[in-house]
Amino acid sequence: MEGAPGAVPDRPESRLPEGTLHGAALIEGLMTWTAAADSAVNAALQRDANTSWEACASELAPVLGQFKEMLGGEDVTLFCAKRIIRRTWEYLSKVHASLHAEALALCVAAMGGPDSLGARRICSELTSFWVQINSEAKLNRDVAEALIRKGLLLLPEVDAYLAKLLLQTRTQALGDFAVLLARAVKDGLAGYADVSMSLELLGKLSAAAGSNEAILQLLNAARQSSRARAALRAGLPDLAGLKDKQDPPGFHQQVAQLFEDFARRAMANPEEKLHAPFVAQLRTAGLLNLDDVTDRMLRILVELAVNHCLQSEAPTTRPDGTQAPGPLSFLAVDPLVKLMVCLVAGHGGGEAFLNRMLAMTVCLLRRDAE
16 A cells, blocks of 8 residues: 555554444454455555545545444444544555545544534544654644544644644654644634644744745734634624735824824823814714724724833843843823723714724734734
8 A cells, every 4th residue: 555654653542342232243344444445545546646535535435435334332433433543644645644534524423523522532532642653654744634624633732742842853844744734724724823832933943044934924824814714703803804904004103193192182181081172083084983994093002002011011120130020001001991981981982882992902812812
């Protein structure tokens, strides 16, 4: 069969589950299925060594149908899944990888779907087995892509393990695997938070190398894609879209000047609640129409306040001579809060404006967290 077998551990345990009434028949069925699967895959590869799963999926559908018929209760399904897991990294062609991923997906479905406890057990067995493989076969791109597309690997565990390896050693294979994870995030197969440690390390290593602009661009695209999907799921403004569409010329400066003006007004007259002349200025500028322009204004206001706060932090020196974070200044945050209260409570912004402000704030928090 195509591909050199990888060095795989003896686990996961695949003893026949106790209490199975048709144990011998199950073993024989798995052996027969394995032979039929190998024969079908080899026939496809002999015709075209570079064939894809899509090109021969219909041909291999009966093989998967036979496998599905063997699945029964939880113990039997888990037993079958463990047998497939043991084979997953033995032969590294694209067709083998996809066939094994499809078979494991059938096991997950038989367990009650991806959110079931049984499915979690299968994914945990698979991920633990991957960690223990003592060869670069575990970093095979075709196998990883097939498993990620089916949602079978526990990516936070993969992330923690890969980040540890990247800190210890920097091989081309490890870097390529981290790039594969970045592409998975960009393509919507994973969230940035699931693999953030590995991708952050990849970014730092690429920036240090100074010649990996393509990787840095990929990481940026992955972040934007993940943020946009998170915002869409939560019904929040598409912050990535706001960023991608350049603000109108002079718009950022206009908002910054207006914010500075309001901050001076608020400091000069702290008891004033309505600030009617200033709000009229915002309305005249078309900034309060609860549209894309309003979203841009809110985004800039929050960014200005947060950046001012963070830049105010000056490190202090502890008695032992070590550096400690200094106090933060909320000089710009306070007028932002006053402006929002003024617009929401005093000038008819109400719940609609408040919801828009809160949604944008959550978007920015998610962006910075990712």
